[in-house]
Amino acid sequence: MVFLMVSVILTSGAYLLDNYTRPLGFSYENVWAMHVVKKVSRHVGAGWTQEDSVTAQQVYRMLKELEEVEAVAESQWLPFMGTSSYARYEVNGHSVDCQLVSAGDELKEVLRPDIIAGRWFESSDDAWGFRPVVINQYLAQILFVDKDPIGKPLPWDQSGQLPTRIVGVVLDYRIRGPLAEPYCVVLSRLRL
Numbered sequence: 001m002v003f004l005m006v007s008v009i010l011t012s013g014a015y016l017l018d019n020y021t022r023p024l025g026f027s028y029e030n031v032w033a034m035h036v037v038k039k040v041s042r043h044v045g046a047g048w049t050q051e052d053s054v055t056a057q058q059v060y061r062m063l064k065e066l067e068e069v070e071a072v073a074e075s076q077w078l079p080f081m082g083t084s085s086y087a088r089y090e091v092n093g094h095s096v097d098c099q100l101v102s103a104g105d106e107l108k109e110v111l112r113p114d115i116i117a118g119r120w121f122e123s124s125d126d127a128w129g130f131r132p133v134v135i136n137q138y139l140a141q142i143l144f145v146d147k148d149p150i151g152k153p154l155p156w157d158q159s160g161q162l163p164t165r166i167v168g169v170v171l172d173y174r175i176r177g178p179l180a181e182p183y184c185v186v187l188s189r190l191r192l
Helices: 002-021 050-065 123-127 137-144
Strands: 085-091 094-103 115-118 131-136 164-170 184-189
Touching: 094 137, 131 137, 137 164, 137 184, 164 184
Parallel strands: 094 184, 131 164
Antiparallel strands: 085 094, 115 164, 131 184
16 A cells, blocks of 8 residues: 555656656746736626726736836736636547637737747738637647648638637647646737
8 A cells, every 4th residue: 555655656746747847838037917807797798898908908008118017918818827718629539628828919028938830929910811829839749740730720610710820839838837737728819
């Protein structure tokens, strides 16, 4: 029994140490997070309003004007927050669980993600007839094996929706922290 307990502890420790030595995929040093919470109405369909968007844009501009602030970006889910959106997709007969993160154009200046192929979102993406996404290398290997994913749609695009196009690949993006296992990440463009 003691042997079994020691084996479990050592195996868990080795697993966590292996995760800790992997790249996090972004830099969080000297980054401050501001979490904006909207009072939720009990009325059906109550969500983010035009007034909320205007207020968020004003706060965003005020922060950018501060001398001490180097960059400001919006993101639906922040690193180490403990929550995020997930979706399960069927790809080639296999289930793929993906963490879904909406991120603004300027997030590349704030968190400095390790972009290994393609590019990050940019304002010129407004002119295209697709939703730009950035995926992590882990998902790129699952979906495309050794093929270049840049310019390709996500395989689970649904008809009737604006199609996606992969514009970039990041090394990783483990917002759950350095002990988290590698997982699939889809970053979609967020605009205030």
